[in-house]
């Protein structure tokens with residue numbers, strides 16, 4: 206009896222595809238069969254099986270990370286301004302543009318580490334919206350899309366095809382906007 210209740214609870218706590226599978230099969234075996242299935246595969250996307258946005262922080266550590274985040278986003282923004290300026294020019298300074306592309310590409314993978322739980326509005330002044338921590342999977346997906354766009358832009362910037370560089374830059378800009386539209390509070 207106790208075992209049945211435990212199995213039922215375990216089945217209920219499984220998500221999505223797991224839930225369907227668990228209800229289709231005999232309870233005891235379903236729990237055993239689903240354990241090595243979809244759950245570890247989903248975890249494989251996040252390093253070390255961690256939650257998508259990492260472990261919660263508080264106090265000074267939260268404040269420190271929020272400063273790192275602010276400075277990092279400002280750096281990314283500054284590099285993007287240089288890139289935009291060069292791409293508007295009739296004769297873009299490709300060396301300058303490549304340096305900025307490399308910096309954005311270096312910072313991009315850090316973004317996902319700037320938003321652990323505990324660094325939202327409850328921790329201090331921020332334009333980060335609470336939705337980040339309500340939809341961590343989607344937020345992580347937006348970070349990954351941004352990383353990929355930064356990589357593609359950096360690759361295009363190594364070449365001298367200005368049209369291709371412009372196109373990759375437009376995609377990169379869209380990946381910033383896709384995240385900001387949902388997860389950053391509008392400045393007034």
Ligand code: HEC
Pocket residue numbers: 271274275276278279281282283285309316330331332333334344347348351377378380381382384385388389390
């Ligand atoms: C995955 C989400 C995400 C992506 C991708 C992203 N940002 Fe942000 N950005 C944010 C959030 C959230 C904030 C608000 C942070 C805060 O106030 O703590 C922010 C803030 C900023 C700020 C203001 C600095 C600050 O801390 O208030 C600038 C500038 C900025 N982003 C530029 C960019 C640019 C340029 C790109 C793309 C090249 C980009 N961001 C990509 C989420 C993102």
